[in-house]
Amino acid sequence: MRLLLISNSTNPGEAYLDYPKPEIKNFLGDKKVTGLFFPYAGVTFSYEEYAEKVKIRFNEIGHDIRSVHEFKDPIKAVRDAEAIIVGGGNTFHLLKMIRDHGLIKPVREKVLSGTPYIGWSAGSNMACPTIKTTNDMPIVEPDSFNAFHLVDFQINPHYIDKNPDGHAGETREDRINEFLAANRDIKVIGLREGCIFRVEDRQMKLIGTKSARVFEYGKSPVEMTDENDFSAFI
């Protein structure tokens, strides 16, 4: 299994997909790959616009995409795909569309059989058992929270340590502790912005200069860096 799970598309002040671009190039390799892109997390712009924006960035590194919304038979498109690329946006909208099109099982089987998977933000959450650690607003209602379940832990993308000063709402850590209280058997990793997990076979490593924060029920959170081995989490 080969996964590239990216916390966020874009760091503040940078161009779209700028920091992950070299990692995507490295992950997909030298031979041109045409990935199947899932634009379903986009809500305030069209799927066409979203696909075009991503296509430009992939073309810059010698690869290409086609968007799943262009296919009459999306299940066949998944089966034929050279890579699965799942973009960020609203996680509930993404999951609802994927489930409504019956694509959970086809994508899961495809990726478990070796096809590379790249996701960012909502697209990284989709690789987890469920979307229960998303930060997004539940603007639409999927028929289930179950996602692709390619890994056995939950990612919290865009992980952030503090609230803005003077704000009393729950911190991200508070929210993850609530998740753990209700889901005691599953671990959560807070993936800070600018960071990526790369999974290859049974190995997982962190790419990025920030540490990741690992949460487990009944234990104190632990910081792990790119010098640690994350393979036990898969």
Place this chain on the structure above:
Amino acid sequence: MRLLLISNSTNPGEAYLDYPKPEIKNFLGDKKVTGLFFPYAGVTFSYEEYAEKVKIRFNEIGHDIRSVHEFKDPIKAVRDAEAIIVGGGNTFHLLKMIRDHGLIKPVREKVLSGTPYIGWSAGSNMACPTIKTTNDMPIVEPDSFNAFHLVDFQINPHYIDKNPDGHAGETREDRINEFLAANRDIKVIGLREGCIFRVEDRQMKLIGTKSARVFEYGKSPVEMTDENDFSAFI
């Protein structure tokens, strides 16, 4: 119909329910009221602890609560209640427990017939048609996002204008714009911390020194203050 919809229980540096306490006292009146308290949004502490904490604050203003989790027949407890009090915490957990106990319709009927309703944070969201404008993590899966539907608009509690510096995740306004794109017919009001909506019959007013931010699909957001009339939103 009488509602007191509070953005957040506690401002930074203050005691629990400190700022809303005088408004709760004023809303419930001089005669002692024993409200039925819903502790179901609490996840990382027990319902007993939650109810005790709220009871102490209500006792300080001459009122009392009993917690719905103590009753063998919660539907009867709702029918007999002198007030409905819904505390904050995790909105998904709150909604799931209320729906699992079959309490949506009993509470709605009870409040529409004139029984006072007080909610804070998740408890304010529950007064809306759905919980689709919550900020909370979907740590558990309710069988539907439909809530008490006491008002016809959506509240976003703990409304906040900006992300912390250097964080690239969606702002609250981005998220609400995604909600509007997917739900074009319903308005959203961002209720900043320290602010309260008081609804009485067909009148709604804002209590608090901050303005509320009103979102409607296809229009620019509008700031409204305690000098404006919000009654058209109910």
